[in-house]
Amino acid sequence: MTVSKTKINAQTNPLNKIELIALILFSAMMFFFVSQIFYHAHKNKNMQANEQNLVKDIHKSDKNLIEEIVIEQHVSQDSGEIEIEPVTELVNEIFSDTELVKLENQKTIERYCETVGDKLGSVNVQDCKDAKLKLSGTVSNQARPLTYRDFVTQTTEESKQEKTRIMLVGGIHGDEFSGVSIAFKWLNKLAKAYSAESTLNHYHWRVIPILNPDGLLLPDGQSKRMNANGVDLNRNFPTEDWDEFAHQYWINKRGKDPRRYPGEAGGSEIETQWIVEQINEFNPHAVISIHAPYGIVDSDGPIEPPKKLGPLQLKILGTYPGSMGRYVGVQKNIPMLTVELKRAGTMPSQKNIDLIWTDIQNWIDKKVLKNESVAAMQSIRHEDEDTIIDKKAGD
Ligand SMILES: [Zn+2]
Known part of the structure; x- marks a missing residue:
């Protein structure tokens, strides 16, 4: 019964159907734009938080964290992802190449x-x-x-x-x-x-x-x-x-x-x-x-x-x-x-x-x-x- 009613409405008033489609498209576009704005805001906040945490941890001389980051750096190079870059740049600024080499050597000797x-x-x-x-x-x-x-x-x-x-x-x-x-x-x-x-x-x-x-x-x-x-x-x-x-x-x-x-x-x-x-x-x-x-x-x-x-x-x-x-x-x-x-x-x-x-x-x-x-x-x-x-x- 519902089907035939809709059919009748569509036949008697065709403009309603176009308006409905336009409304759905407009809503979808609006949702997409708003979600993108929220996503980027959230991502930037996370990156800032990561960098802040890292500085805190570096000040605590948390070698384990640094080692993990060294590994992450390699992973990001391998996969071509660039999201970790701000973090590794920060590490490189704080820790000289010599110290990174020392850590790598220590890991090699351990293995x-x-x-x-x-x-x-x-x-x-x-x-x-x-x-x-x-x-x-x-x-x-x-x-x-x-x-x-x-x-x-x-x-x-x-x-x-x-x-x-x-x-x-x-x-x-x-x-x-x-x-x-x-x-x-x-x-x-x-x-x-x-x-x-x-x-x-x-x-x-x-x-x-x-x-x-x-x-x-x-x-x-x-x-x-x-x-x-x-x-x-x-x-x-x-x-x-x-x-x-x-x-x-x-x-x-x-x-x-x-x-x-x-x-x-x-x-x-x-x-x-x-x-x-x-x-x-x-x-x-x-x-x-x-x-x-x-x-x-x-x-x-x-x-x-x-x-x-x-x-x-x-x-x-x-x-x-x-x-x-x-x-x-x-x-x-x-x-x-x-x-x-x-x-x-x-x-x-x-x-x-x-x-x-x-x-x-x-x-x-x-x-x-x-x-x-x-x-x-x-x-x-x-x-x-x-x-x-x-x-x-x-x-
Ligand atoms: Zn021999």
């Missing part, structure tokens, strides 16, 4: 330590954070940071003298977990020693706990000796004989063992380039490199090696084209110890960790003398390939 703590049974996230590692600015093939920590005290008297520099390197091989874990144990020992009086303080230490993070920091069961390119970093050092012998040695003596692939060229890998740069820049008086699982100590270079390190007896294994021992000990004539722990997946007892450390210190104190003319000393190394005990080739 790094989380993966290290997840990976190693003997090193937890806090142990790693306590080590206060520094980012070198160089990253591995898969963008993992290459980190280090320096320990040095400079008193007014000592600052005139040059310190004896010792470099400690772990994790060249990503599947030798104990070598990395013990580097962290000794890092923490050094940190304690440097907060108190100790003979260790007479030296300038540079500790690099993980040279091959791409080999180590993989899901369980996937860690590997080589780097992300499948290169054995301990065959990739740019020794003078690399071009002539590295591939020949790998093919003829190693049967193209993929675990000992020396790479396309000496020093082709970013991790090798970085450690070589570290060695040249730091110019150590001695280098200690940690491996597993052969349970011995090997030595290269010009000075008398230790007879033992704790339970590890001296056994000269020899060097290989592209090995760190050949590059550091033979070519650069820098005393080098290769600590071969007994097991790759299990740590030595606490007693043995301490004994090895004490014997390393004794060796440094007695044999690695500052300003000693190492170049004048005769190398104890046997260079003859035939004398190389390479059946195990642990290093």
